[in-house]
Amino acid sequence: MxxxxxxxxxxxxxxxxxxxxxxxxxxxxxAFDTVILDAGHGAHDRGAAIGYVYEKHLALDTARRVEQLLKKAGLKVIMSRSRDVFIPLQDRSRLGNSRGNAIFVSIHYNYNRGGSGAGVETYYHRSSSYTLAAYIQAYLVQRTKMTHRGVKSASFHVIRETTRNPAVLVECGFVSNPSERARMMTGEFRSRIAEGIAQGIVAYRKAD
Ligand SMILES: [Zn+2]
Known part of the structure; x- marks a missing residue:
């Protein structure tokens, strides 16, 4: 015919x-409906630490604030940890691959010797994760007015091995920098960080 x-x-x-x-x-x-939030470190793995300021506590508190904001925005949230426990990196990336229609966001605080490092930076591994990293970084800088260190590519385990979904790792300021450390010890500042991350995720979702 x-x-x-x-x-x-x-x-x-x-x-x-x-x-x-x-x-x-x-x-x-x-279009994703779920955000897998990964608070870095935990238990004996303190991450960056100066005195009694530990990255593992800052990351968990920030992740919980992001969780609340994303839930208010109507997104589902899965946390790699909600307590001070140790989660092996393989388990974190396994969680990142455990479902589709999701994004994976790992939350960390930074450290450098000498304490001169300052600002925020967001990492991606695969190019398909770049846009998510760029959105989060832009909103994080806008919300906190911290130094923009850039959107960078790196081979960190959790963003390299999370292959099913866009995956990024956010470094929310330097524990080793005295003035940034003083700010991050306040809940008000960690709320700003969380707002920047959550707003970046919501804006990325609208643009997707
Ligand atoms: Zn870390």
Missing amino acids: PISRFLNTPRTFSALVLLSCSLLLPAFAT
Whole structure:
């Protein structure tokens, strides 16, 4: 049968409409509804530490604040840890791959010798995660007015091995920097950090 006759058959036409609609669906299906939040370190793994200021506590508190904000925005949230426990890196990336329609965001605080390092930076590994990293970094800088250290590529385990979903790692300031450390010890500042991360995620989702 000639193709024009084929297209003119009403039943075939509806089948073609259905087919083209289903071909469009994968584009919508990539819109995520779940954020997997990974608070870095835990238990004996303190992360960066100066005196009694430990990265593991700052990261968990920040992740919990982000969790609340994302839930208010209507997103589902899965936490790699909600307590001061040790989670091996493999378990964190396994969680990052445990479901689709999700993004993975790992939260850390930074450290450098000498204490001169300052500002925030967001890491990605695969290029498909770059846009998410750029959104979070932009909103984080806007919300906190901290130094923009950039959106950077790195091979950290959790963002390298989380392959099923966009995966980024945020460094929310330097524990080793006395003035940044003083700020991050306040809940008000950690709320700003959390707002920057959450707003970046929500804006990325709208743009997706
Ligand atoms: Zn860390």
